[in-house]
Structures are given as C-alpha cells and as structure tokens.
Amino acid sequence: MISTRHRAVIEFVLDHLVWFILIAVVALFSFTVPSYFQIGIFANIVEQSTFVATLAIGLSLLIIAGYMDLSVESVMALAAMVIGILFAKSGVGLGLTLTPAWLIVPVSLAIALAVGAVVGASNAFFVVRLKMNAFIVTLAAYIWGRGLVVALSGGRSAQELPAELRFLAIERFLSVPLIAWVSIAATLAFAFILNKTPFGRHLLLVGGNATAAYRAGIRVDRLTATTFVLAGAIAGLAGWLLAIRTSGATANLGVGMLFQTFAAVVIGGVSLKGGVGSLTGVYAGVLLLASIQTAINLMGMPAHFTQLIQGGMVLVAVLLDTVKIAIRKKLA
Amino acid sequence: MSDTTPLLRLDGIRKNFGAIEALKGISFDIGRGEVVALLGDNGAGKSTLVKIISGGQEPSAGRMIYEGREVSFSSPAEAKAAGIETVYQDLSLCTNVDVVANFFMGREIVKRYFGIPVLQEKEMEAATAKAISDAGTRIPSLRTNVEHLSGGQRQAIELNRFVHWGGKLVLLDEPFAALGVEQTRRGLEMIKKIAAQGIGVVIITHIMAQAFQVADRIVVIRQGIVAGDVRADDTTADKVVRMITGEALRPSPATPAEAR
DSSP states (O other), rough: OOOHHHHHHHHHHHHHHHHHHHHHHHHHHHHHTTOOHHHHHHHHHHHHHHHHHHHHHHHHHHHTTOOOOOHEEEEEEHHHHHHHHHOOOOOOOOOOOOOOOOGGGHHHHHHHHHHHHHHHHHHIIIIIISSSOHHHHHHHHHHHHHHHHHHTTTTTEOOOOOOOHHHHHHHHETEEEEHHHHHHHHHHHHHHHHHSHHHHHHHHHHHHOHHHHHHHHHHHHHHHHHHHHHHHHHHHHHHHHHHHHHHEEOOTTTHHHHHHHHHHHHHHOOOSSSSOOOOHHHHHHHHHHHHHHHHHHHHHHHTTHHHHHHHHHHHHHHHHHHHHHHHHHHHH | OOOOOOSEEEEEEEEEEEEEEEEEEEEEEOOOOOEEEEEEEETSSSSOOOOHHHHHSOOOOOEEEETEEEESSSSSHHHTTTEEEEOOSOOOOOOTBBBBHHHHTTOOEEEEEETEEEEEEEHHHHHHHHHHTTTOOSSSSSTTTTSOOOOOHHHHHHHHHHHHOOOOOEEETTTTTOHHHHHHHHHHHHHHHHTTTTOOEEEOOOOOHHHHHOOOOEEETTTTTEEEEGGGGGGGHHHHHHHTTTTTTTOOOSSHHHHH
C-alpha cells in the first residue's frame, strides 16, 4: 500500500504528463539545437500555436463528449474567408468600413462566431435530430465547407484587413502577439468550464456513459447540440484569428490543420473513446508539436521530417495512455 | 399501512416491441411505504416494466396513476422530478469519473458567481463521504475513478445514491447481484428503513429468500401478465415458484381486488 502523499504525487505527474514531456523536450532542444534557447523562439512557438490551439478546444470538447468533429478546419477557413470578403480592401474583399472604425473588432468577431455556430448547428441537427453518424456528418461539412470557401472567393484571395483589426496580430504583450493571448484566454476559459461547471461535468459524464447520464436526468441531446454549436463557434474564432494574422484569407487557408489539431488533442491526453481529457493538457500538446516543428526548422531539416515525427508522436501518445491506465489501476 | 389511494397504480400496461408483446396488460398497485417484490422468470418482462415506470420507455397502452393523477413520463428526468428513483440492473455509473461525480450525477451542487454556476466539490465530497459511511460501505478514496472499483463497491455507490436522494418511489432492478452476504444484509435493512419512511419500493429479485425477507407483497409476472399478486405473509416459497413457472396459473382468489 502506498501513502496518500505518494499517490497524490504520482496522480499529479500522470495528470500533467504532457507538460513534463514538453519541458523535457524544450530543455533537450535548448541544449542541442543552436540558437533555440531564445525568448524570440519561444514567443514564436506560442504564436504558431494560436490557430491549432483554438481549433483544439472545440474538437476536444466534442471528443470528450464522445463525438467527433472533422469540420473544424473548414469552418475556420469559411469564417476567415467571410471576414476577408467583407472587410479586406483588395482581392475579393469588399472593404466595408464602420464608423467608428474600431467597431470592426466586435462586429467581425461576432460574424466569425456566427458563421461557425451556424455550421455547428447544422452538424448538430444531423447528428442529434436525425441520429446520423457524427464522423460522416462532419466529414461532409469538412468537404462542403472548403467547397463553399472556394465558391465564395472564386478561388481568389482577400487581402489587407484594416489596421484596426491588424493591430491584434502586431501588438505584443510579453513578446507574444495579442491573437495568441486570445487563444490562451479561450483555452483557460473553456478549461474552467470543463472542470468547474455542471456543463463541463455533464460532458464528461455523457462521454463516459451516455445511458447513465440520461437516466440520471441529464438532457443528453441538448448538451450534445450545444457542444456542436460551441465547437463551430470556436472554429469561427480560430478563423477570425487566422484572418487577422494573414491579413485576409486565401481559398486554401489552413489546409492540413485538422490533422495537426487531432494529433495535439491525442497527445494532450484526450481519449478518443470519450470521457477523458483536459484542455490545458491539449494546449501543452499543441506547444509540443510547435516546439518540435521549430527545432526541425532551426536545424535546417526538410519540413517533411516534422510530419514523420508528429505521426510517431501520436502513436507514442496513445501508447502512453495505455501505460497511464495501467499505473492508475495499480494505484486504486 | 393501507392508504386509500395507492402511490402508484398500473392499469393495463402493455408494451410491444414490433410483433413481440413484452407486456400484455399489467395491473397492480404500490402503496406508500410498501415493499413489492417483483418476481418472474428471465424474459417475463420485469425489467421492461421497471423501465416504463421510470420513464426510460413509454408503454404502448395502459395508464399509470401516480399519487392520484394520471402520468406519462417521456424521460427519466421527468420520472425523477416526480420522485421516482431507479437502480438499474446494468449499473448506471460513469466509470471515467470519480465517486463524488457519480453520486451527484445530474444534481451537482453549484454556487453562482456572476451568474456562472460553479461546482462545489468540497461540499459534494463531504455529503458523499457521509452517505457512504452511514451505509457502512468502505471505499478507499472518493476521488478514485469508478473504473478502478470492484463490482460490489460500484453497486454500493448506486444503492447509497438512491438512499441519499430519497424520493417517493424507488425501483430496484436486481440491486444485490454483485454484493456480498454482509452488504446484501445491509441493503435489505436499508430497504426496510426506506419503506418505514413512507417510500414505496419495488424490488426485482431472483432470490426467493430476499423477497420474503423484505417484501410486504409479492407480484409475479409470467409471459407479460400478472400471474400472482399476494401478501408475503399469506404465501410460501413453493407457491410462488409455481406461479413463476406457471404450474398454478389459475384465476387466484387473492387478486388485487381483494388485496386492497
């Protein structure tokens, strides 16, 4: 029998394993990769992580509830393109202006969130009301969402968002641009919701055993629908941030981010079976992927090494999960 | 303990699954503070009946009169709101969260800060600890995920959960299947205590001795109909077995009309 304190330490390490791995990996790179250990590099890792980290919030919530959302990447691109078309000054942009000019920040944010929420609501309708498989429904949305982006833009791009929006990508606080802080704040806010509110608790319960949750009087359908809408809106937020960062949108904006997001979510400790995961862990997973990518860039290795390593890491993450479960079983 | 209006009256409850008639018109009463043991062979329709009363399934026909009012529950949440608690045969626990989260499933204690409901973990843990120790169950850590607990501990959590929440009517579908001798004894005592508070109890069991130990009345279901409804004092295990197997399937004089 192990002491309570001993057990608490082990539990803590297991719960935050990905953070320990992140620290170890960053330390390793700092010693071995020349010019890796710099504030500028670390700030860049955080900045790079902005979009995947934001997408990962919504995806994690849905996976924790026992569902799947493949549409987040396309929803992000769609929201970015809508913002680009409405507010960018050149390309396909209409260059709308508002008075006073700063109004563009809340208005464009609201539009991006609404675009995401609408796609999320459509996913929710098919999954919850028509009882269709979430994997297929969101795969369809992934495809038609991207198609809609191309159709809306005619395959062209929108450039030059006004300075009132751009400052979010340019101004820095502690060397990190404001858009990255937005994604960190969103992560913390949803981590709080997941851990400390009944909504978050119910997500875990539904992901663990939907029948038991239903019998306990939890309105499973409403919860699921809300989560799909939320995941869509959060993808809309990612699109808003991405449009600001790139000062507009292109038809192929963010292609491939879905798989990075999935990798980060799994590495961050979210179980694809549902019912298990923490958002701070997922954020660490995103940082871990970005750290490795940065190291590979600095070493001058070809970019496809990143993919090889990231693929391997997903496998290791799943393996680690099995080990963690085995250790926990011994603790109980 | 004979109240004029029963707590729950089932009147001609039928349930079809496609062409299969699981229940072919079930009628009996459950009084306040009365323990009714529901017996029957496998597949007789006991679990289906429990699911109908608890709102998990809707009957194809028939009426439920609860506290003098006709009711129909379209979800467990509605039945629960009306004061009907259920312990299911296949346990209703979420093994991915800890004991406290399971104990308060769907009824978490929250405190609002700026309108945002925040879970009160300490309060919930204290209440869970009290309920578990009152029942004499030992669980090493309430913060352990339920997946690491034994079958007996899991069942104990479920039983303690319904005792804690009370209600007006309690449905127990084979509640002691995974319990040891001592825990079962405590469980049976618990049922008597609950009934003494005026709560109606329906318990499904396969074990005749348990039924006689705890029940005021025994209702036997056979092939979707009530094959017997007798006071536990007025019958014997042998007679009940014959009702279950159908050897003595006859219009019994001790039908509900007389029992009332």
